[in-house]
Amino acid sequence: MHVQLAGSAGYVDDAVDALSSGSVYVSREVDGSTALADQLQAQVGDASIGIAVFSDNAALEASGPDIVSELADRTGFDTIIVAVGDDLSAGSRVLESGEAMRIANQAESAGGTLEESLSQTVQTIVQESAPAPAETGGGAGGVVIALAIAAAVVVAGVIAAIAAVRARRARTRRSQTGQELPDSVRGPVDALRALSGEYAALGGAGNQTAAETAREIDAITANAAQLFARLAEKGAEDQFQLAEIEYGDKLGKLSAALDRRYLLDILVNPHLWDDPDERVVEVRDAVDAVSEQLVDNIKQVNARRGLHFQVSLDTLSGRRKELRDWDREFRRADGAGELPSA
Template sequence: MATTRSILAVAGAAIIAAAVLGAAPAAADSGADAVVTACGSQPVCLYGDASISNAPRLRSSLPDGVQVVVIPQPDQAQSVSSSSIAAAVKDAGRARTVIVIEDQPAKDRFAVASDDDAASISKALYGQNEADGGVAVAAIRSDLVPPETGGVPLGVVASIITSVVVLVGGGVGIVAARRRRAVRGARRQQQDKQLRKDLDDALDGPDGRYVREAVDRLRDLAAGYPGIGQRISALAGHITDLFVRVERRGTDQQMRLLQSQYKDTLSKLLKGLSPDYYGDILANPQYWSGPEARTAEVHRAIDAVDHQVIDNIRQVNESRDLEFQVALGSLVRAVDEAKLSDVYSDQDE
């Protein structure tokens, strides 16, 4: 009997520990729906065997409206990207911002879906240069506080004088909050403008001009594809950061190598994102076989290139040899085999 009680006690303790840490068992289906179902509205959810070092502390310190989901290192062959998981969790719940942490062996990676500036949040997370994603999130938690809305609800039995004071104070708060947001927006626009100027200064020659034009094209496409616009904008920003950093601290050889490599990589990615391919699949999925698989392949290509860019930034920062592991051959074949120009013969050549 004592042995039975001991076994039950150990089992109960394990269940309680899992609940406290927000652990979610991995379902057989590894897609976004499985993560949504397993994690629910947990502020910090450890999916499957994924982990971070500060889960309990992070749970108690996260601002309202922020949810963190930690997933195991993604399989390169998986059909759902981390960014898609972040978007699905956000759409299914009430969180204003969802941060997905990929539990990587060396240094964790992130995907962000947010009503605010997801690209800036992602940049801030990577800027912490922390191996543990939970530590990086904790470091920027003050940046995750939702914008102020100003004003205080009036009590039912509040006096007229108190009501007036509260209303006036609320109006001032709203004006101040709007002014702060306007200042932040203007500052961000100025920073973006300076970054683009720095990018122009960094890139030269035919390959450099192509990369610069490709970055501009990515920004244009981001505005036309709301579903993945944030991810495309983040990629364009990371590419800009990469070449600006190489210009400042890298070598001419690194610059030439990167320009040549990204001319090839971005030309392939832009093929997949073209209105004739990705745009037409979104607008007319009934005309395509396997439209979900095709769009998922484009999403994986964006994530793969983005991860490659971030890895290259780290290599430049740490004076290591540049490595390129992204292969978009499958995407290019899918686009080339579509031969949309044969279907839409009235389009400009």
């Protein structure tokens, strides 16, 4: 049986060690850890899914999305699912970008127990990851398969309906996916998700900076979804609006800086740019700053403290006229309007 329970090492390192020889890691700090580990292992089967379940204490070491990224880098699983307390995070190399996190968010929004949320997440990801079945002949076997599929569809429909009803009760503005990105933030996040694939492709060709940037973009988009989902769940309307203003602006600027016409082109054609190394450092510093602020804001929401914003990207776009111009173009295309003139 590929099950490991936590030892006494650091949370993330302990999970990495356990997942090097198994598929499921459950901290002994989690109630019913042995039974939960057995249940999850039975559901995972032979699928390339690594699961790590922590108590709330693990949040002192890293956020859920950060743990997902680290486990993905340090283990060989196609998909990683992480629970820190009752908060679920997930990432996958075989599903579309953001799909695993969407599945985890939807399961969490259903409002069940941790075991139920994890179970629903695992089952849905296993189904989404499975290859399409080959066509078979008719007869009794075909009838059985058809009935099984019909039953699965009914169950999935019931689960989705329950999740949607509970989510609407939690907040009327919540979308059916369980994510709560406002329109002004969704545009930049979608743009960043698209760029992540391009950076990952360049990274696969041997560009280490591009590979690191792809991982950082994935962390930012995942944490942005986490931040707004948690704000919506807690009904913090004023904080939600502040975050919408903050990240509509910051992620828009970041999208312009990471655009294929700027940083991506600099990485591909550094000889065609003035001060290419300096430009790369400027953008990477901005990415790090926004990523750190998102994590800090999530921690503030969890602790029910007011959001605190310290990052300014004005220097980034102010020093480079082309970035300021592209930022304006992005906002016009996204319907966010012009920025004030410098």
